[in-house]
Amino acid sequence: MPPTGSSIYDPLEVDANYYLDHLEEEDNFYHRARNLPETISDVLFSEETPQIIEQILNRYTLREQECIEVTRLIKATLIGDLSPTELTSEIMPTTGLDPEAGRQLGQEIIEKLLAPVLEELGTHALTTNTPTTPPSNPNNVINLRDQNR
Helix, strand or coil: CCCCHHHHHCCCCCCHHHHCCCHHHHHHHHHHHHCCCHHHHHHHHCCHHHHHHHHHHCCCCCCHHHHHHHHHHHHHHHCCCCCHHHHHHHHHHHHCCCHHHHHHHHHHHHHHHHHHHHHHHHHHHHHHHCCCCCCCCCCCCCCCHHHHC
């Protein structure tokens, strides 16, 4: 069952029904959300965030499911799964908006919601999405002669 009403604009509530059957994913999300830098966390948990998202999305002719998907993209951006640039590029295929309208919607989200944390979002997305590489042998040499000694 999809979310309804104002919860479709709330990054915290947009997946509430899904989380009812996926408790581990919900725990993972809230764990990540609690470990965000304070400024990003303030945007994610702000009571004003759903209102801002609703005001922005109401300017475009989006169906309810498209609003849900854009809210999910915003949520993914705030927790570091998407960079702000990726958010903008994902809007068009998610909503079916023409390229110019998709770009405008992305810019409006960035300007009206994400601007105060834009620099931190870029840094956070980089640290969140950077794969950790296992330690390596810098010389990449194994001395097999020493095995028998």
